[in-house]
Amino acid sequence: MKLTDGTGISMADTPENQACYPQHYLQAEGVGFPLMYLSGVICLSTGAVLEVATGRYSGKAAGELNTFRRLERLFDAGDVILADALYCNFFLVARLQAPGVDILLEQHGSRVTDFR
Numbered sequence: 681m682k683l684t685d686g687t688g689i690s691m692a693d694t695p696e697n698q699a700c701y702p703q704h705y706l707q708a709e710g711v712g713f714p715l716m717y718l719s720g721v722i723c724l725s726t727g728a729v730l731e732v733a734t735g736r737y738s739g740k741a742a743g744e745l746n747t748f749r750r751l752e753r754l755f756d757a758g759d760v761i762l763a764d765a766l767y768c769n770f771f772l773v774a775r776l777q778a779p780g781v782d783i784l785l786e787q788h789g790s791r792v793t794d795f796r
Contacts, residue, residue: 683722686719687744688716688718698714702714703715704738717734718747719748752776760781763783773785
């Protein structure tokens with residue numbers, strides 16, 4: 681069984697960090713800090729972090745789910761993924777179930793599921 685989750689972090693305000701990880705668009709120029717997303721996969725039996733992917737906080741192809749896509753190759757048939765409600769979307773579930781990966785997700789609070 682593997683757990684996946686992500687978080688956002690702020691970094692030192694250096695030109696190198698700003699070039700790779702621009703600050704949020706609502707922050708005034710030169711006032712904010714560069715922001716990065718981290719998504720990771722953790723083995724639940726050992727607690728070991730198997731791999732981490734990083735990505736931009738804003739802009740095209742940004743966010744936790746986009747960062748997670750680079751980690752999907754870590755899952756094989758028979759694996760079980762535990763994730764929060766952010767990962768509860770049709771396309772992600774379909775992509776992971778196709779090779780035989782089982783998924784345990786929290787239902788998004790605004791969705792209603794009828795199993796009839």
